[in-house]
Amino acid sequence: IRLDRDGANIDPAKMEIATAELDMITDVFNRLVTSCHAKCIAPGNSTRYAEGELLKGEAVCIDRCTAKFFAVNKLVSERMQTMGGTAQVTGSFGR
Amino acid sequence: IRLDRDGANIDPAKMEIATAELDMITDVFNRLVTSCHAKCIAPGNSTRYAEGELLKGEAVCIDRCTAKFFAVNKLVSERMQTMGGTAQVTGSFGR
Amino acid sequence: IRLDRDGANIDPAKMEIATAELDMITDVFNRLVTSCHAKCIAPGNSTRYAEGELLKGEAVCIDRCTAKFFAVNKLVSERMQTMGGTAQVTGSFGR
Amino acid sequence: MDFSNFNGAEQAHMTKVLEKKQMQDFMKLYSGLMERCFMTCVNDFTSKSLTGNEITCVQNCTDKFLKHSERVGARFSEYNAEQMQQAGP
């Protein structure tokens, strides 16, 4: 247990978990941005980047892509719990 | 304010900014190496890696590719300032 | 030299090297998983993920792919030592 | 993220962590965007300077990526708010 300047308690374990959660959210967000960019922006353009605006079709695609990404997130997370994935995966590292 | 062994001041905020700047430079350098490798080395070779030397054309390509990468860096950086990109992007994270 | 709660010595330099070694092993392992997935699982499937089991051919491919990955690891590491790669590479960073 | 069961010192600590992470995120977004627009728009290496077409392409690519990232961010916030409500009190 650490005391900060004002004498309040900081629980290091709690901070570590919150930081890990934050890292996870950021990682997922970054992959979401990249994946939906690849699905909705990059491929449909035969004339590459002729305009800087989001086209109507691109905007609609982004909304659907985002919704499907969250659904896959949920699906994979459930699947890994069913398979007892955590134990298998970290266990497989051979340490 | 922290004192080191010799009693000199170390300003933690200054150190953090310098470290972030260093991380940024490294990240840009690594992306430069990867991008120009993809543009100049990998694709033109139908006979994959028949020699370990840089060919004349590859060396010239690397120099031009590097110059263009810096120009894009400047262009994107200016564009993001015009758009007020910083506020938009970090603001869009929804926290 | 730092003392832990029980008064035992912790050598920070030793800890740093061990942590770096651990980072390296993890990085290599992750690249091994990704590379052999691309070589053995993704491409051969015209019917994408019709089953959740590893097929016989996929399992054999993983074993060979892993063995070849280790061989490449050894080859590259030797090559970089011959070329005095360490000095060249870190030296080329221009700092 | 729900920080409501954090005391003042813990909240202050996490705010600092968050600020540092946001700066890192921004840098990563910036360099990722630059690499992506470079790879897509620049394909001619017969000269050292960008062509007019390349400049336009990079500017549009930048604008579009930022708008894309902003829109995804909006959907992400809505989703997180929904999740929070379902978990709620």
Place this chain on the structure above:
Amino acid sequence: MDFSNFNGAEQAHMTKVLEKKQMQDFMKLYSGLMERCFMTCVNDFTSKSLTGNEITCVQNCTDKFLKHSERVGARFSEYNAEQMQQAGP
């Protein structure tokens, strides 16, 4: 990794480092797997919900990736053990 020349305090320290790393690894494996299965299986954006085919594909992709990763891990351990023995006393 050979921790045999570490004293108790050093071993305890490295155990904590290892635990933290394993949590980070697991998260990275998870988000990498999710991105990969999304990119491979989801290709229809005419609706907001996953189709039956997409759901099956994602489940199979997940199962297969975990089994793949497990098998690679087993080969990796064997290889490390061999290397250790060759270096050994």
Place this chain on the structure above:
Amino acid sequence: MDFSNFNGAEQAHMTKVLEKKQMQDFMKLYSGLMERCFMTCVNDFTSKSLTGNEITCVQNCTDKFLKHSERVGARFSEYNAEQMQQAGP
């Protein structure tokens, strides 16, 4: 990077940060190079051992990548020096 307005203690601190970062960079370069050369050169999985062609390809790939990275580094240094001069007194 301009450390001229740093005091001795701050310079010493940044030197340590730099050294650590260089080691990490080197490792990342190494594992990235290895992955790249493996993906490009190794395509036959009918056997456990590398073929002669694969060995030659990996060696050339390594040599070429290091020379490429060295040349890019030289251009990068020149560019940074120019930028410094333009900003300068």
